[in-house]
Amino acid sequence: MTMTAGSTESPTESFRAELRGWLEENCPEEMRDGGLTEDAICWGGKDWVFTSEAQELWLKRCAAKGYTVPTWPVEYGGAGLSREQEKVFDEEMARINARSPLESFGIWMLGPALLHFGTHEQKLHYLPPVARGEVRWCQGYSEPGAGSDLANVQTKGEDKGDHWLVNGQKIWTSYADKADWIFALIRTDKDAPKHKGISFLLCSMEQAGVETRPIKMISGVSPFCETFFTDAVIPKEQIVGEENKGWDVAKYLLTHEREMISGGGAGLSGGGRALGAVLADTMDVLDANTRADAMRCEVDALAIGLTLERYKDQSEAGQGAGDASAMLKYMGTELNKQRHELMMNAGGSDALEWDGPLGNRAGDWLRTKANSIEGGTSEVMLSIVSRRVLGLPG
Amino acid sequence: MVKLVMTEEETMLADMARGFLDGAAPVGKLREMRDAGMTHDAALWKEMADMGWAGVLVPEAAGGSDMGFAAANVIAREMGKTLAVSPFLSTAVIAATALRQVSDTRATAALAKIASGDVTYALAVDESVKFDPDAVQMQAKRDGNGFRLSGKKQFVVDGSLADRVLVLARTDNGLTLFDIPADRAGVSREASSMIDARDAARITFENVEATGEDVLGAVDSAMDVLKPALNAGQAALAAEMTGLSAGAFGMTVDYLKERKQFGVEIGRFQALQHRAAHLWCEIEVTSSAILNAGRMLDEEPDNAEMAVSLAKARATNTAILAVQEGVQMHGGIGMTDAFDMGFYMKRARVGAEWLGDYSYHAEVVAKHRGF
Ligand SMILES: Cc1cc2nc3c(=O)[nH]c(=O)nc-3n(C[C@H](O)[C@H](O)[C@H](O)COP(=O)(O)OP(=O)(O)OC[C@H]3O[C@@H](n4cnc5c(N)ncnc54)[C@H](O)[C@@H]3O)c2cc1C
Numbered sequence: 001m002t003m004t005a006g007s008t009e010s011p012t013e014s015f016r017a018e019l020r021g022w023l024e025e026n027c028p029e030e031m032r033d034g035g036l037t038e039d040a041i042c043w044g045g046k047d048w049v050f051t052s053e054a055q056e057l058w059l060k061r062c063a064a065k066g067y068t069v070p071t072w073p074v075e076y077g078g079a080g081l082s083r084e085q086e087k088v089f090d091e092e093m094a095r096i097n098a099r100s101p102l103e104s105f106g107i108w109m110l111g112p113a114l115l116h117f118g119t120h121e122q123k124l125h126y127l128p129p130v131a132r133g134e135v136r137w138c139q140g141y142s143e144p145g146a147g148s149d150l151a152n153v154q155t156k157g158e159d160k161g162d163h164w165l166v167n168g169q170k171i172w173t174s175y176a177d178k179a180d181w182i183f184a185l186i187r188t189d190k191d192a193p194k195h196k197g198i199s200f201l202l203c204s205m206e207q208a209g210v211e212t213r214p215i216k217m218i219s220g221v222s223p224f225c226e227t228f229f230t231d232a233v234i235p236k237e238q239i240v241g242e243e244n245k246g247w248d249v250a251k252y253l254l255t256h257e258r259e260m261i262s263g264g265g266a267g268l269s270g271g272g273r274a275l276g277a278v279l280a281d282t283m284d285v286l287d288a289n290t291r292a293d294a295m296r297c298e299v300d301a302l303a304i305g306l307t308l309e310r311y312k313d314q315s316e317a318g319q320g321a322g323d324a325s326a327m328l329k330y331m332g333t334e335l336n337k338q339r340h341e342l343m344m345n346a347g348g349s350d351a352l353e354w355d356g357p358l359g360n361r362a363g364d365w366l367r368t369k370a371n372s373i374e375g376g377t378s379e380v381m382l383s384i385v386s387r388r389v390l391g392l393p394g
Numbered sequence: 395m396v397k398l399v400m401t402e403e404e405t406m407l408a409d410m411a412r413g414f415l416d417g418a419a420p421v422g423k424l425r426e427m428r429d430a431g432m433t434h435d436a437a438l439w440k441e442m443a444d445m446g447w448a449g450v451l452v453p454e455a456a457g458g459s460d461m462g463f464a465a466a467n468v469i470a471r472e473m474g475k476t477l478a479v480s481p482f483l484s485t486a487v488i489a490a491t492a493l494r495q496v497s498d499t500r501a502t503a504a505l506a507k508i509a510s511g512d513v514t515y516a517l518a519v520d521e522s523v524k525f526d527p528d529a530v531q532m533q534a535k536r537d538g539n540g541f542r543l544s545g546k547k548q549f550v551v552d553g554s555l556a557d558r559v560l561v562l563a564r565t566d567n568g569l570t571l572f573d574i575p576a577d578r579a580g581v582s583r584e585a586s587s588m589i590d591a592r593d594a595a596r597i598t599f600e601n602v603e604a605t606g607e608d609v610l611g612a613v614d615s616a617m618d619v620l621k622p623a624l625n626a627g628q629a630a631l632a633a634e635m636t637g638l639s640a641g642a643f644g645m646t647v648d649y650l651k652e653r654k655q656f657g658v659e660i661g662r663f664q665a666l667q668h669r670a671a672h673l674w675c676e677i678e679v680t681s682s683a684i685l686n687a688g689r690m691l692d693e694e695p696d697n698a699e700m701a702v703s704l705a706k707a708r709a710t711n712t713a714i715l716a717v718q719e720g721v722q723m724h725g726g727i728g729m730t731d732a733f734d735m736g737f738y739m740k741r742a743r744v745g746a747e748w749l750g751d752y753s754y755h756a757e758v759v760a761k762h763r764g765f
């Protein structure tokens with residue numbers, strides 16, 4: 001909707017022309033199917049097994065141009081694109097229905113946090129391998145007693161001079177069994193008030209004393225794990241930000257995580273396929289109720305997509321976006337759940353089989369139920385808005 | 395590729411409008427007018443014209459301020475916050491946009507009169523309870539060099555007091571838009587007693603004479619002229635309704651901080667906090683659709699239809715929610731006429747219907763999205 005076909009002489013348009021040419025030449029045919037399913041995603045990492053030659057080629061070519069992380073600075077593995085150019089990039093990728101070359105917690109979460117809080121050396125050390133898809137990260141925030149009340153984390157790090165000795169347990173750690181590194185919230189001062197005794201530490205998953213145990217999810221797969229730290233050594237230089245000020249880093253990272261989750265599966269940004277079209281794949285004629293529900297979801301999806309764009313434009317223009325991420329996360333994930341309910345509805349009994357005629361539709365549907373839990377629940381998002389935006393008491 | 399940020403000029407325009415409207419057209423002004431049985435305040439409209447609002451879409455050459463559609467939306471939104479009564483949408487947005495599609499001297503003269511606040515317009519399309527221009531049945535029969543118009547229109551907003559009426563009627567091979575003075579022989583107007591205390595009318599046309607001069611644009615091609623005007627009007631109405639939502643919401647949040655029950659402010663109850671937070675989220679999301687519609691109308695008017703319908707669909711649902719929550723969270727006092735929330739609720743309902751309801755616009759969006 002926000003696309004211009006015109007070929008004016010502006011720098012943005014010449015970037016578009018150049019990019020279009022590059023994509024035409026470099027994006028393999030097999031990578032032009034939108035990549036909407038879970039198995040289409042390339043997560044990267046030391047142990048990653050590419051699902052096809054095309055997937056590997058596409059990642060390598062994009063990484064060489066900085067296109068896995070288009071807006072990161074060139075020296076850290078990105079392409080240094082401006083906001084204007086990023087819009088063009090998104091539009092041109094969507095135009096040919098190109099898959100994203102790489103997705104990862106390193107890109108969505110750690111990267112933004114390091115870019116903001118890391119030292120130059122840390123950025124140079126950690127970011128380019130993320131951009132190339134060589135190192136896969138996982139997130140060690142939640143614990144059995146620290147979910148919504150995240151600042152209640154108890155996994156502790158004892159100061160041993162040049163390192164911390166870490167003991168405790170994390171839970172719901174997505175892909176911990178497949179990740180190479182973890183960023184974790186560790187209590188480094190047990191006497192301070194709960195928000196003021198936490199540090200943001202980085203740890204290799206190969207470190208002695210770090211173990212994972214997968215947990216099976218309702219959708220039948222085991223994407224998340226328990227993660228145990230038993231006398232694990234984390235060197236002092238592997239801290240992001242200051243000691244006991246990890247909560248600031250954690251919160252900043254969460255705003256990026258929430259934005260990502262809000263737009264993620266929902267296909268909300270410009271290029272996403274219309275829900276009605278997706279439904280029509282399985283339902284020759286949409287019945288009146290389904291169509292009406294699909295229309296409402298489509299109207300909301302487009303408006304939420306525009307809101308994502310608006311906040312990006314505003315933050316680029318230096319107009320503070322405040323706690324927009326809580327709003328986007330709440331609205332985007334609640335909508336995504338509704339969309340998947342509709343897809344199940346449209347699929348009828350075909351949708352009820354594991355790996356049936358509609359592939360993994362049921363698994364995808366079940367997975368979306370986590371969207372309004374992971375990264376902070378919908379209720380927590382509403383409480384954030386209520387307190388910080390509306391200034392309501394309590 | 396439109397940019398979704400308010401420009402500095404737009405922010406200044408909003409601040410200025412707010413300052414003016416808080417003084418000249420707070421909700422109390424609507425109440426006064428309602429109690430006095432008034433639906434138009436000519437002096438207020440003149441002041442708005444002097445600030446360039448009547449000419450917001452009129453070219454500078456014709457004496458307008460020509461600020462564009464996004465700016466018109468900014469003004470409409472501020473008006474909505476305090477339910478300011480004016481012919482802004484009918485005259486400055488809809489009629490001006492229609493006239494602008496025609497580049498003859500008569501249209502230029504008409505635009506100049508709009509800009510100076512010397513003429514007001516109403517748009518007469520509806521013939522049944524729902525907006526549907528394609529279904530118009532009113533006839534304009536050929537009669538010598540001219541036409542004879544016969545038929546009935548309803549829900550003609552600003553129609554009982556407007557100086558001129560833009561009428562949509564069926565001609566031999568399509569629809570034609572006529573621009574005729576409201577006092578022409580054969581036109582009879584009956585003011586409707588509207589829930590929002592604003593002007594609307596049922597208008598009967600009995601063999602009303604119209605010449606070729608009275609045709610706006612070309613015969614049988616009304617939509618060339620009317621479609622841009624409808625887009626502009628729908629977007630500005632959506633902006634007004636979003637302002638209305640923000641106004642009702644602001645009152646509600648203030649009340650949550652003030653009203654005590656069970657010994658504490660009711661805003662401490664999470665049941666209310668989460669509903670208020672949800673409403674805020676809806677208003678934010680709708681605001682993006684409004685901004686986008688204004689940008690698209692200014693920058694890519696030929697591709698703006700979906701953006702406009704998206705804005706009107708969202709604005710309608712958001713406003714309905716905002717006023718329902720507004721009354722509910724005020725408890726008993728929200729139900730009283732002495733309290734302003736009822737005015738918001740009634741205007742929201744009228745805005746929801748005018749120029750196409752939620753379903754009408756959601757259908758437009760769905761068609762653009764291919765289903
Ligand atoms: C698929 C999935 C992947 C995940 N991946 C990761 C990961 O990679 N790394 C990681 O660290 N964590 C991860 N999580 C954990 C996630 O962040 C937590 O599940 C989430 O923060 C909620 O915590 P909890 O499960 O302890 O629920 P609880 O906090 O116990 O909440 C239970 C219910 O109570 C409600 N509630 C709690 N407090 C309040 C309150 N104050 N007011 C109103 N309602 C309240 C909640 O909204 C929820 O509905 C993942 C979770 C899922 C489901």
Ligand SMILES: Cc1cc2nc3c(=O)[nH]c(=O)nc-3n(C[C@H](O)[C@H](O)[C@H](O)COP(=O)(O)OP(=O)(O)OC[C@H]3O[C@@H](n4cnc5c(N)ncnc54)[C@H](O)[C@@H]3O)c2cc1C
Nearest residue numbers: 653654655656660663664665666722723724725726727729
């Ligand atoms: C048409 C009408 C007829 C009526 N007739 C009668 C009558 O005949 N006799 C009579 O005695 N009364 C009557 N009432 C009064 C009615 O019972 C009260 O209006 C009602 O109990 C609400 O009280 P309130 O207006 O003080 O609102 P408040 O109690 O101030 O409530 C304001 C808002 O806060 C919410 N709220 C309050 N406390 C909590 C909480 N703990 N948790 C969550 N939310 C909370 C409420 O749900 C409401 O949304 C009538 C009211 C109306 C509108």
